[in-house]
Structures are given as structure tokens and as C-alpha cells.
């Protein structure tokens with residue numbers, strides 16, 4: 221099975237480097253990021269897991285819990301974590317799911333058999349507090365992910381969940397946003413007191429409303 225945006229994120233119970241995880245219960249009322257890895261003791265994955273450990277305060281600031289997945293067993297994860305901590309100069313501070321039977325990987329579509337039948341690919345799933353799938357990105361095994369981009373998407377999702385705006389190309393926290401097409405131009409002043417600029421009838425720019 222694979223998942224699509226708007227689906228309920230499949231629930232599962234799995235062993236991890238921090239004990240048994242019941243996914244929905246573990247997420248509670250927080251946002252979640254689940255990211256998959258081809259295998260333990262691989263170079264790119266090692267840098268990714270270290271990077272996420274260093275970014276944990278940024279995820280926490282945004283009310284996001286992070287959890288990794290690799291198809292090796294728990295004991296292997298525990299040995300690998302020692303290497304990650306040593307080589308990336310950090311402390312892995314979030315669970316890594318052990319998925320040796322590919323159960324979670326199959327639920328989430330992390331196996332792309334035409335890319336590799338032995339490894340899961342590098343996928344990222346963002347899950348909202350109501351357990352909906354909000355973002356899916358898949359990278360090839362040879363390309364490490366940009367976790368600053370994942371934080372940027374979280375900022376956009378949390379903003380656009382609460383205001384009738386969308387974020388333009390390369391938007392970053394603090395920059396102007398666009399008013400969604402469903403809002404009539406005559407209704408903008410009441411909804412966006414900071415003002416707006418109409419570049420085209422369908423392209424209306426306003427300062428980020430929540431700062």
C-alpha cells in the first residue's frame with residue numbers, strides 16, 4: 221500500500237531504538253515527521269541522522285516529533301547510533317524504528333522495487349496533529365535530504381492551516397505570502413489588516429499575518 225496527501229497516516233506498532241512505539245499514541249497531539257533510510261551503517265544516512273539530532277530544538281519549537289526508520293533490527297540501530305554520535309558530534313535524541321520485515325515500510329510505500337528491492341528509499345512524511353498526511357517527499361538513496369527544507373515546509377503548513385494564505389516559491393518565515401484564490405479581493409482588507417498588493421486579480425500579496 222502507499223499513501224497520498226490527505227490520507228490518515230497508517231497507525232502501527234513497531235520496535236525502535238527507544239522501545240516499542242505505537243505511532244498515533246506516540247505522536248499524541250503533536251505534528252510528526254517520519255523519515256525512512258536505506259540501511260544502517262551507510263554514509264549518507266549517518267549524516268542525515270546527525271543533522272536531525274542537531275535540529276531537534278527547531279522541530280520542538282514547532283511542536284513536531286521526529287522519528288526515523290531503517291529496516292535493520294534494534295540491536296543494529298543501537299550500535300549505529302554510537303557511530304552517529306561519534307562521527308557527527310551529536311547525540312541521537314529521537315527513536316529509530318526497526319523494520320526488518322518491512323511492515324511499516326510497506327504500509328507507507330517506502331519500498332520502490334524498481335529503485336531497489338533490498339532497500340527502502342529516502343522518504344519524508346509530515347503528519348499533522350489530526351494524523352493526516354500533509355507532505356510526502358522521496359529522494360534517491362544517493363542524495364541526502366535537506367532538513368532545512370523540511371522545517372520550511374512545517375512553517376508553511378502551520379501558517380496556511382490557520383490563515384487563508386499560501387506561500388510562494390522559496391518562501392521563508394517572515395516573508396510575504398499570497399492570499400488564496402477563494403478569498404475575494406474586496407474581502408481582503410477585513411481579513412488582512414496589514415494591507416495587500418494586487419499584482420494581478422489572482423495574485424494578491426500580503427505580509428505574513430502571524431508575526
Ligand code: BEZ
Pocket residue numbers: 258259262263264265266339361362
Ligand atoms: C547512504 O546512506 O550513504 C547510501 C545508502 C544506500 C545507497 C547509497 C548510499
